[in-house]
Amino acid sequence: MKLEGEHPSTILLQEIKQHRSWRNDDFRKCYANLIKGVGTGRVRSKKGFRRCDTVREQVDYLVDLATDPEILGRVWIGWNAFV
Numbered sequence: 001m002k003l004e005g006e007h008p009s010t011i012l013l014q015e016i017k018q019h020r021s022w023r024n025d026d027f028r029k030c031y032a033n034l035i036k037g038v039g040t041g042r043v044r045s046k047k048g049f050r051r052c053d054t055v056r057e058q059v060d061y062l063v064d065l066a067t068d069p070e071i072l073g074r075v076w077i078g079w080n081a082f083v
Helices: 008-016 025-036 055-067 069-075
Strands: none
Touching: 008 025, 008 055, 025 069, 055 069
């Protein structure tokens, strides 16, 4: 599935649903919106969460997820952006 055109946000949401914290409503709402990039104008949220049309599109979404400071700051404890 990971290299077959699935939207990276969809894949990440499927993986995180296995975590025990997913049962918490507040956690679920916060992280689902964060992963989808809702309201951020990030590349991954602009066309919805359908399958990717091209490999390039999938890579763009994946890079967007990997470089989002909102995700980086929550995933790695102690991560700090230096400007």
